[in-house]
Amino acid sequence: MYTIGQISEMFDLPISTLRYYDREGLFPALKRQSGIRQFDEKDIEVLRTIECLKKSGLGITDIKQFMIWCSQGSTTYELRRQLFEKQKKTVEEEIKKMQQTLDMIKFKCWYYDEAIKDGNEDQMNPMNTAIMPKEIKAIYSRQHKKRG
Amino acid sequence: MYTIGQISEMFDLPISTLRYYDREGLFPALKRQSGIRQFDEKDIEVLRTIECLKKSGLGITDIKQFMIWCSQGSTTYELRRQLFEKQKKTVEEEIKKMQQTLDMIKFKCWYYDEAIKDGNEDQMNPMNTAIMPKEIKAIYSRQHKKRG
DNA sequence: GTACAACCTGAGCCTAACTTAAGGTCAAGC
DNA sequence: GCTTGACCTTAAGTTAGGCTCAGGTTGTAC
Numbered sequence: 001m002y003t004i005g006q007i008s009e010m011f012d013l014p015i016s017t018l019r020y021y022d023r024e025g026l027f028p029a030l031k032r033q034s035g036i037r038q039f040d041e042k043d044i045e046v047l048r049t050i051e052c053l054k055k056s057g058l059g060i061t062d063i064k065q066f067m068i069w070c071s072q073g074s075t076t077y078e079l080r081r082q083l084f085e086k087q088k089k090t091v092e093e094e095i096k097k098m099q100q101t102l103d104m105i106k107f108k109c110w111y112y113d114e115a116i117k118d119g120n121e122d123q124m125n126p127m128n129t130a131i132m133p134k135e136i137k138a139i140y141s142r143q144h145k146k147r148g
Numbered sequence: 149m150y151t152i153g154q155i156s157e158m159f160d161l162p163i164s165t166l167r168y169y170d171r172e173g174l175f176p177a178l179k180r181q182s183g184i185r186q187f188d189e190k191d192i193e194v195l196r197t198i199e200c201l202k203k204s205g206l207g208i209t210d211i212k213q214f215m216i217w218c219s220q221g222s223t224t225y226e227l228r229r230q231l232f233e234k235q236k237k238t239v240e241e242e243i244k245k246m247q248q249t250l251d252m253i254k255f256k257c258w259y260y261d262e263a264i265k266d267g268n269e270d271q272m273n274p275m276n277t278a279i280m281p282k283e284i285k286a287i288y289s290r291q292h293k294k295r296g
Numbered sequence: 297g298t299a300c301a302a303c304c305t306g307a308g309c310c311t312a313a314c315t316t317a318a319g320g321t322c323a324a325g326c
Numbered sequence: 327g328c329t330t331g332a333c334c335t336t337a338a339g340t341t342a343g344g345c346t347c348a349g350g351t352t353g354t355a356c
Contacts, residue, residue, distance in 0.1 A: 005302065036351095
């Protein structure tokens with residue numbers, strides 16, 4: 001059994017955040033002793049899960065839903081599996097987008113290296129597509145509809 | 149020359165967002181005709197840049213700073229380059245973390261596949277570390293300090 | 297029996313990035 | 327000459343994910 005202060009140290013999370021999670025219903029099984037929260041191993045597992053789900057981009061309300069499903073036993077396995085399948089796709093998509101953004105940034109680094117060497121960038125043209133390698137330009141232009 | 153409505157369609161951004169960006173000073177060179185915003189090619193380039201910087205995780209205030217640097221000409225090349233170098237590292241880090249999260253999610257998918265087959269998950273143990281492959285467990289356990 | 301730390305609650309505050317509401321201008325079409 | 331639609335402004339509201347603070351309780355040490 002751990003107090004909120006011990007858990008706070010353990011996970012390096014502010015006490016206020018843990019209370020907030022509890023208020024939002026993220027610890028359906030958390031016990032109390034004359035008002036004071038008592039965290040056991042199961043609550044620690046729950047907190048680990050919260051951290052994982054948060055990292056994957058889930059919001060507090062979705063995490064709450066997941067915790068409710070957990071407390072409902074094996075009838076919700078399928079729902080929980082679906083949640084993770086969906087989240088898998090989301091994260092995979094996100095990684096792909098980040099990779100494109102990274103390519104863009106790498107181009108910008110190169111661009112400013114050149115600009116510093118040459119000293120001839122057009123003042124209000126922070127993204128000169130004319131000199132852009134075309135694979136970068138493709139990513140860049142994907143961000144808006146064609147005109148005309 | 150484009151109106152705010154045309155730009156809104158072009159970039160699939162709400163008009164309110166474009167006005168918000170303008171209010172925040174993200175279009176230092178935007179012109180007006182009797183109050184009405186007139187977007188030209190340069191403003192479109194600026195908006196593309198805004199979208200790119202946003203994707204890389206930059207906040208509005210940092211983007212504004214960048215736009216100010218752009219309007220200050222070649223004396224700020226170095227500052228702008230540094231911004232992108234920093235951002236490159238940030239995005240690379242983020243991709244790494246996302247990759248770990250993805251591994252975790254993949255494990256969860258597998259876990260629920262098994263649970264659905266066997267029907268024997270421990271009810272309040274949403275993350276059973278005992279059956280976790282150890283490379284996943286390592287990622288998972290990294291999230292909190294050791295106890296005892 | 298009192299000092300002190302650690303806990304509790306509820307209400308309100310905060311930031312980011314928008315969004316909505318209320319009220320106003322202006323040109324075109326009928 | 328009035329309605330419609332696209333534009334404008336300022337101010338306030340929203341959502342997420344917390345944080346802070348005032349005021350109160352609990353438990354252990356001396």
